[in-house]
Amino acid sequence: MAKPTETEVSRVNQAIKYARSLKKPNLSAISKEYGVDYKLLWRRVKQNMKPKTDVKPSNYALNVQQEKALGYWIQAMDAAFIPPTPNIIEQWANATLARSKTPDRTVGKDWVYRYIKRFPDTEMKLRRQKIVDSKRLGAADVSMLYHWYDLLAKALDGVHPRLIYNFDETGFHIGQGRTQRVFSSRMNKSQQLASNEHGERVTVAECIAADGWRMHPLIIFKGQHHxxxxxxxxxxxxxxxxxxxxxxxxxELAVLWIQEFDRETRNRVNKNEQRILLVDGCGSHLTFEFLNIAEKANIKIFGFPPNRTNYLQPLDGKPFQAYKAYFRSQNNLISQWGGGQLATKSSFLHDLLTFRDKALTSRICRNAFKDRGIYPPDAEIVCKPLDNSLPEPLDLEIDLRNEKTLSPGPDLLSSSLENTPSKTFKDVEKRQRHLSGLLDRSNITPKEKKTLSQVLEEQEFYFNALANTSATIAEMARFKAPREKKITKRHILGLRDDGMIRVKDAKRSIAARHTKEAEKEEKRLAREWKKNHPNSTTPFRSEAEKDAEAEPLYNETGEVIGFFDKF
Structure with missing residues (x-):
């Protein structure tokens, strides 16, 4: 239905005003005189109904100006070849609510898709960004699997879940993204996302227990030096x-890892209890040194059938599926907000810290053993769906949009954007209340009233548009910062390059080098001082000595405002 023109709206308003000025108006005659619809005039006068343009739908979380500002931001992002995903649109909608009078309110999980349907730009549609990944295929003898589950049930009989562990490695290609849907008007450009499918590989070794416990990870970089x-x-x-x-x-690394595993899990074992470690058939897990250390520590190694770990191993289920999904989504965000800058070795550890806690939660770790029929042992979970051969392994869907950790909240914006806009919005409301009072004055003309009403509407739109722009800049800066650090090629000295080290040991070595270089610099400065002041009786003092001997300066209220060097 076409929208009424300004002239038609004006005639309706004049007819309503005239009808209400009469005690017993003849609505039929008035409708013919002004050329307006009789039923419309009757509803507006007799039932006192407001026009649809003045009624805000009750199911709209954002008001008209807020949605207009959000749409303006979406189109600006699309024009800059950074089309937002539905999850990002949801985050920005919640950020808009956080800036208004309802900071605790959030949009529903399906709000984005309803908003997209009524989006004014018909060219904007959800389009898929495709990243193809290969899937492993395999076949299995069901009777052999039943036999393996029988052996597993005997091995785990009476064993507490805190004593059942699974150890495995997974590989990450630095910069690899994942397929996602974006809201865009472009058919081709929006289907491409900066990604490095053949980036340098990093291996992360993880170990989880059936009770939800997890061990500290081992990150293996390709190279020779730390x-x-x-x-x-x-x-x-x-x-x-x-x-x-x-x-x-x-x-060698597998041997060092089993030693660390023994140390980290020793306090979880009571007297005469045995730990069960489930491993795949990787050669490094079955060397004499590895098995010998496990036997001496009373750790029983229990292996999976060859070529079946993708169906049986707990870590190969939801834990690593979620791991990869969060990792690729993180790289998508880096590509989206970082201006095409992909992850590097230097930033990988920082990125790993952000998504590891989301992927390897205690609940996911516990369910991983249950989903594979490991604990409690249940062969039917895997074997019953099989019919002589295993189908293609399930590609588990990880719904990142519904994860609580990804729900938009205060961490979406920086502290300044989180606090300042809410205060500014109060100022906007204050101005609007002041200006709204002018609309009721009798000396204001209809033209001035219309202009003032437009100012009130546009004020909130520009406020939200500016806040969205500021938030976009802050988000880009947040993702760029870890990747814009100057990367040095300095090796960590004093530690074995062919072994496994802890982060705290690496930090200690770096701090020792900094101290040594500072001492060397002080000696150089002392020589320069002596050379430039051969007859001076004042000895050279380092910056640390100056700070220790400096006297504080106070203001009138007794506060320290600086330090005064006595020399």
């Missing part, structure tokens, strides 16, 4: 890093 730039970010001290020629776990 680089100082890897540890520029804030990382847990107990994380372990290592280097390998091809970026895969090797026999």
């Amino acid at each position: 680089m100082e730039s890897w540890y520029d970010h804030i990382l847990p001290d107990e994380w372990m890093t290592a280097t390998a020629e091809k970026g895969y776990i090797v026999d």
Whole structure:
């Protein structure tokens, strides 16, 4: 239905005004005189109904100006070849609500798709960004699997879930993204996302228990030396890093890992209890040294059938599926907000810290053992759906949009954007209340009233549009910052390059080098002082000594405003 013109609206308003000025108006005659619809005039006069343009639908979370500002931001992002995903649109809608009078309110899970349907630009549609990944295929003898589950049930009989572990590695290609849908008007450009499908591989070794516990990870980089730039970010001290020629776990690293596993899980074992470690058939897990250390520590190694781990191993289920999904989504965000800058070795550890806690939750770890029929042992979960051969492994869907950790909240915006806009919005409301009072004055002309009404509407739109732009800049800066650090090629000295080290050891080595260089610099400055002041009786003092001997300066109220050097 076509929208009424300004002239038609004016005639309706004049007819309503005239009808209400009469005690007993003849609505039929008035409708003919002004050329307006009789039923419309009757509803507006007799039932006192407001026009649809004045009624805000009750199911709209954002008002007209807020939606207009959000649409303006979406089109601007699309024009800049950064089309937003539905999840990002939802985050920005919640950020808009956070800036208004309802900071605790959020849009529903399907709000984005309803908003997209009524989006004014008909060229904007959800379009898929495709990244193709290969899937492993395999076949299995069901009777052999039933036999393996019988052996597993005997091995786990009476064993507490805190004693049942699974150890495995997964590979990440730095910069690899994932398929996602974006809201865009472009058919081709929006289907491309900066990604590095053949990026350098990093191996992460994880170990989880059936009760939801997880061990500190081992991150294996391809190379020969540990680089100082890897540890520029804030990382847990107990994380372990290592280097390998091809970026895969090797026999020596597997031996070092089983020793760390023994130390970290020793306090979870009571007297006469045995730990069960489920591993795949990788050669590094079955060397004499590996098995010998496990036997001495009373750790029973239980293997999976060959070529069946993708169906049986707990870590190969939802834990690693979620791991990869969050990793690729993180890289999509880096590509989206970082201006095409992809992850590097230096930023990988920082990125890993952001998505590991989301992917390897205690609940996901517990369910991983249950979903594969490991604990409690249940062969029917895997074997019953099979008919002589295993089908293609399930590609588990990880719904990142419904994860609580990805729900938009205060962490979406920086502290300044989180606090300042809400205060500014109060100022906007204050101005609007002041200006709204002018509309009721009798000396204001209809033209002035119309102009003032437009100002009130546009004021909120421009406020939200400006806030969205500021938030976009802040989000880009947040993703760019870890990747814009100057990457040095300085090696970490004093530590074995062919072994496994902890983050705290790497930090200690870097701090020792900084101290040594500072001492060397002070000696150089002392020589320069002596050379430039040969007859001076004042000895050279370092910056630390100056700070220690400086006297504080106070203002009138007694506050320290600086320090005064006595020399």
